[in-house]
Amino acid sequence: MATKTANGRITDILLNSEIIGARDLEEAQIHAKTENVRLEKHLVDKGFVKPDQMTLVLSEYLSIPPITLAHFTPDQQLLDMVPKSTLTKHLMVPIARTGRSLTVAMGDPFDIIAIDEIQTQTGLDVVSLVASEHDISEALGRVFAQATEGIDMQEIMDQESDIEVGEEARDEESLEQMLESAEEAPVVRMVNMMLVEAIRTGSSDIHIEPMERSVRLRYRIDGVLVERPGPPKNLQSAVISRVKIMSDLDIAERRIPQDGRFKIRALGKEIDLRVSILPTVHGEKIVMRTLDKTNLAPNLSSLGLDEVSYNAFAHAIGQPHGMVLVTGPTGSGKTTTLYSCLQQLNSKDVNIITCEDPVEYQLAGVNQVQINNAVGLSFSTALRSILRQDPDICLVGEIRDGETAEIAVSAALTGHLVLSTLHTNDAASVTTRLIDMGTEPFLLSSALLLAQAQRLYRKLCPVCKKEAPVDPVVLKNNGIDLNFFDGATLYESAGCPKCNNLGYKGRGALMEILEVTEDVRKAIMRNATAEEIRTTAMETNGMVTLKMAGMERVRDGLTSLARALEVTGSD
Numbered sequence: 001m002a003t004k005t006a007n008g009r010i011t012d013i014l015l016n017s018e019i020i021g022a023r024d025l026e027e028a029q030i031h032a033k034t035e036n037v038r039l040e041k042h043l044v045d046k047g048f049v050k051p052d053q054m055t056l057v058l059s060e061y062l063s064i065p066p067i068t069l070a071h072f073t074p075d076q077q078l079l080d081m082v083p084k085s086t087l088t089k090h091l092m093v094p095i096a097r098t099g100r101s102l103t104v105a106m107g108d109p110f111d112i113i114a115i116d117e118i119q120t121q122t123g124l125d126v127v128s129l130v131a132s133e134h135d136i137s138e139a140l141g142r143v144f145a146q147a148t149e150g151i152d153m154q155e156i157m158d159q160e161s162d163i164e165v166g167e168e169a170r171d172e173e174s175l176e177q178m179l180e181s182a183e184e185a186p187v188v189r190m191v192n193m194m195l196v197e198a199i200r201t202g203s204s205d206i207h208i209e210p211m212e213r214s215v216r217l218r219y220r221i222d223g224v225l226v227e228r229p230g231p232p233k234n235l236q237s238a239v240i241s242r243v244k245i246m247s248d249l250d251i252a253e254r255r256i257p258q259d260g261r262f263k264i265r266a267l268g269k270e271i272d273l274r275v276s277i278l279p280t281v282h283g284e285k286i287v288m289r290t291l292d293k294t295n296l297a298p299n300l301s302s303l304g305l306d307e308v309s310y311n312a313f314a315h316a317i318g319q320p321h322g323m324v325l326v327t328g329p330t331g332s333g334k335t336t337t338l339y340s341c342l343q344q345l346n347s348k349d350v351n352i353i354t355c356e357d358p359v360e361y362q363l364a365g366v367n368q369v370q371i372n373n374a375v376g377l378s379f380s381t382a383l384r385s386i387l388r389q390d391p392d393i394c395l396v397g398e399i400r401d402g403e404t405a406e407i408a409v410s411a412a413l414t415g416h417l418v419l420s421t422l423h424t425n426d427a428a429s430v431t432t433r434l435i436d437m438g439t440e441p442f443l444l445s446s447a448l449l450l451a452q453a454q455r456l457y458r459k460l461c462p463v464c465k466k467e468a469p470v471d472p473v474v475l476k477n478n479g480i481d482l483n484f485f486d487g488a489t490l491y492e493s494a495g496c497p498k499c500n501n502l503g504y505k506g507r508g509a510l511m512e513i514l515e516v517t518e519d520v521r522k523a524i525m526r527n528a529t530a531e532e533i534r535t536t537a538m539e540t541n542g543m544v545t546l547k548m549a550g551m552e553r554v555r556d557g558l559t560s561l562a563r564a565l566e567v568t569g570s571d
Contacts, residue, residue, distance in 0.1 A: 010040065013057050020048050038110070044133070051132035058109060058130045067105050069093060069135040078102075080505070081122050081463050083497045090114035091136045101125045107133035121496075122463065187238045190231055191246075192266075197228070198290055199267050201500075204331075205290070208243075210236055210283030222458050222507050223331070226500060240277075240284050247275040255279060269294060274358065293361050297340035303509060308542065312450060312515040317341050317419070322449035323412040325399075327424045333456050333509055334421045335360055338395060341419060342366060345393055354395035355382035371397065380404045387411055396420040402438040409439055412447035425569075426546065427451040427514035428534035431524050445516070445524040453512040453546060455567040457559045458504040464496035465503070468560065478565055480551060488555045492562070508558065510549040510568065517541050 011029075014020050020028075020043070032042035040058065043049040049057075055066050078094035079087075081102070087093065091107040092114060102124040106114070115126050194217065198206050203219035208230070210216075217230035231239050244251045247260030258277045263270065272291040277284050297303050300314055316324050324341070326334045339361060346352060346365050357371035357379070367389075369382050379396055380403040386394055387407070398421050399405050412418045424433050430451040434444055468490045475482050493503025514520065514533070519540045523533050537543035544552075550564035 010057060010061050013060055014043075014049070017053075017057070019053050019057070024048055038108070041108075051134045055130050055132045064109060064128055064130050067095070067129045067131050069105060069131055069139040072139060074139065080498055082118055083121065085497075086114075086117060086121065088140055090117070091133050091140075092118065093131070093136050093139050095129060097124065101127050103127045103129060105129045105131040105136060107131060107136050187235060187242050190235070191239060191242045195264055195271075195273070195288075196266050198288075199269060199271060199292075202506075203290060206286075206288040208239065208286040208288075210280060210285060212282055215239070221500070221502070222504055223456060224458070224502065224504075226502070236283055240286060243275060243286055243288070244277070249275070249277065254284060272361070274360070291360050296336060296343070296361060299344040300340055303337065303340055303511075305511060306544070309511055309513045309544070312513050313341075313452070316450035316515070317345060317417065319417060319449055321412060321415045321417055323408060323418045323420070323447045324449055325420055325422050325430050325451045327422045327427065327430055327451065327453045328455060329423070331456070332454055334454065337452070337454065337509070338419050338421065339363065342393070342395060345417075350392040351390060352393045352395070353386045353389055353391045354397070355379055355386060356395070356397035378404075380407055383407045383411070387416070391416060393417045393419070398422070399434075399437075405434050405437045405439050409434075409443050409447045413443065418447075424453070426530070426534065427453040427512045427543075428530040428537065430514070431528075431533055432530045435527065441525050441527050445521045448516050448524070450516060451514040453514075455510045455546060455550075456507045457510055457550065457553060457567050458563050459506045459508055459558055460491055460493060460560060461496060461499035461503055461505040463498045464494040465491040465557070466494045468492035471561075474561065474565075480547075484551060485555055489557060490554060490561060491557050492560045504559075504563070508553070510546055510553065510564075512544065512546040512549065514543055515541055 011025055014025060015022060025048075028043055028048055029039060032039045035042065037045075040049075040054055044051055044054050052068070058064070058066075072093075072095075074093055074095070078097060081097075082092075082094060090111055090113075093105045095103040095105055097103070102118070102122055104118065104126055106128050108114070109128050109130050115128065119126050194206060194208075197203075198219055201219060201221055203221050204223075205220040207218040207220070207225065208215065209218070214233055215230040215236050216227065218225045218227045220226075241251050244258075244260075246262045247258075248262070249258045249260045257279065258275075260275045260277075261273060262275070263272050265271075269292060272293075274289040274291060276287045276289075278287075279285075300310065300317070303310075305313065313324075316322070326337050328334050342352060342354075342363060346363070348365075351367070352365070353367040353369065355369040355371055357373075359368045359370050362368065369377075369386070371377055371379060371382060379398065379400060383394065383396055383404060384407060394408075394411060394416055396404065396408055396418065399408060408418050408420060422430055422433060424430055428451070431441075431444060431448070435441055470485050470490055472482055474480075475484070495501040495503045499505040514537050516524070517537075517540060519536050520533060523536050528536070534543070534545070538545070547568045550559075550568040553559050554561050554564045
């Protein structure tokens with residue numbers, strides 16, 4: 001696009017700086033006009049002026065600071081605010097955000113359309129810096145080199161694979177003929193690209209579901225299943241066989257469920273995948289759980305707890321003995337919380353042993369035992385053996401029965417720190433559940449240090465979230481103080497390209513932490529109900545319930561009222 005800038009001023013700067021001679025500049029002006037391109041661009045493209053020299057000229061002309069991007073890596077949060085297509089189309093790189101201002105490096109600082117577009121998309125005022133188009137292209141190339149735009153099956157068939165699968169050596173001689181189709185390049189690339197897309201979008205699960213006339217492909221992103229174009233129906237068997245090969249499963253067996261796992265390296269990450277195969281009427285359904293160790297919180301402080309909850313949790317796991325229990329439904333992040341505790345406690349002077357079903361993440365320096373009920377290795381059996389291994393800290397994947405509960409409580413009372421999970425609705429119900437399993441109240445009151453309940457809520461996309469009115473009827477029906485949100489701005493989801501039009505991006509944890517104080521201990525010893533224990537904790541120690549924690553996230557603008565109530569319940 002030609003621009004009507006004051007070329008006289010720019011030419012004066014070029015001539016005064018002796019960057020280009022008068023004759024060359026005159027010829028360049030004629031050619032630029034003939035080709036209908038900006039003079040500045042023509043001078044750089046034809047080699048009359050170096051890119052960094054033109055950057056300084058434009059900086060002087062517009063009184064805008066210049067910037068070099070040779071060693072600059074943009075912040076991912078800033079990149080998430082602007083669609084990739086906008087950045088590459090207009091050659092822009094977001095540099096920093098200060099309040100309501102977004103600083104952007106631009107190759108063409110005269111591009112008013114680009115500035116208007118980015119202001120509309122982000123809702124922020126744009127502050128421009130001048131950079132060479134070469135620098136911007138290099139910076140964007142570094143950022144997006146490994147990104148993929150989405151799954152296009154036809155495109156995948158024509159592309160080369162860019163994923164490395166870590167497989168154990170195995171004898172495939174007897175399967176060679178049977179698996180010929182599964183080893184064909186298009187099928188291998190197709191499965192690889194499914195895995196790459198899962199890593200790129202941060203999916204927790206990949207679902208490959210045979211239907212009557214099609215194969216459905218879905219990814220669980222931030223707790224919600226999102227459908228993507230699936231493989232052709234005629235390649236269904238080949239795709240399933242390929243996954244079985246990678247998982248070291250029996251390819252010939254199609255009648256019973258199978259479980260396996262494998263490891264891949266892609267997009268600069270090493271990911272473990274846990275595979276579950278289930279026979280259905282239209283073929284075998286596959287679910288692959290992605291286990292990315294880099295997503296684990298390195299310590300307790302990384303979980304984003306409020307100060308009171310953090311201090312209570314840190315105090316509990318810092319004790320030499322006792323029991324810490326984490327509760328919540330499947331998929332609520334219990335394992336992540338417990339692993340973050342283990343990583344904080346893991347040091348050379350402590351012996352940590354876990355028994356898990358299954359072992360999801362392999363942690364360096366931690367002895368992890370895989371439960372195998374088929375051979376009699378249950379949680380109770382493993383825990384009995386663990387206690388003879390001179391442990392300082394024990395992690396029990398889940399307390400499922402009275403025997404495991406009895407051993408865990410006994411271990412906590414005899415000098416071990418025991419971490420475990422339990423399925424209850426809230427933290428106070430932990431005590432009544434264990435007592436129902438046969439644990440004596442006087443033993444439990446002495447062993448239990450802390451009980452925690454948690455849920456995962458969906459975070460609103462910061463780019464597209466919009467203001468929402470406060471509905472008094474909803475507040476009243478859910479027992480929320482009508483004045484709780486006074487002075488606060490509530491938001492709801494909208495949808496934009498950055499969040500795949502879902503309105504939400506990422507998840508956070510809501511936690512209810514019951515610290516076993518002297519008052520709570522007395523309530524447990526008299527076999528109080530969960531409601532009585534909850535009331536005692538709130539009155540004497542200011543315990544924040546799950547619903548209260550959820551409403552605080554709504555008040556902070558992190559999630560919507562509907563999503564908070566969805567995970568905390570309406571009671």
